[in-house]
Amino acid sequence: MTTGCDLAVAVLAGGMGSRLGGGKPLIVLGGKPLVERAFERGRSWSNCMVVSLRSADQAGPIALPWIADAPGIEGPLAGLASALEWASQQGANDVLTIPCDMPFLPEDLPQRLRSGIGELGAAIAASGGSLHPVCGLWRTAALAEIPDYCALGKRSLQGFARHIGFAEVEWPVTPRDPFFNINSPADLAAAEALLGA
Secondary structure: OEOOOOOEEEEEOOOOOHHHOOOHHHOEEOOEEHHHHHHHHHHOOEOEEEEEEOOHHHHOOOOOOEEEOOOOOOOHHHHHHHHHHHHHHOOOOEEEEEEOOOOOOOOOHHHHHHHHHOOOOEEEEEEOOEEEEEEEEEEHHHHHHHHHHHHOOOOOHHHHHHHHOEEEEEEOOOOOOOOOOOOOHHHHHHHHHHHHO
């Protein structure tokens, strides 16, 4: 367990989850809402934890510390912007972002990303030839770059990582992809099966 705020962790949970009927943070997997599962995973890495949401109702009755996605920015970049600002206020140099819909994240996620980041602005997880920019370690100083990036008309996390310079850190996909994410009822059923395996 990391003490203080050497490492800040933010759960990005502001997505609509329309393919799941909406309300993705509150979708239940194995008897527990996705956002609560993600928060507990983050808590295993740091005491300095927060959830980034579009609005408080996304977390429903679950009492978790939360911040609002940055206004005027679309998509997960809004969550990153608010997470960077929050982490900076906590005195952290880095913030690890994780989504609420990847319930099998690897235990060594923060350690390996920290080992890979070097002097770059971010380190991004990858598996099976795909980048997972929602699972990234970001220098809080990158907050200053967001206005210029947005001024280019861009909003993607992957594009922002390229804008600030990033390292790609690869994980194996066997016996299963640790970055499996839940985007549909079929994915949810598959995750339930994996929990029971």
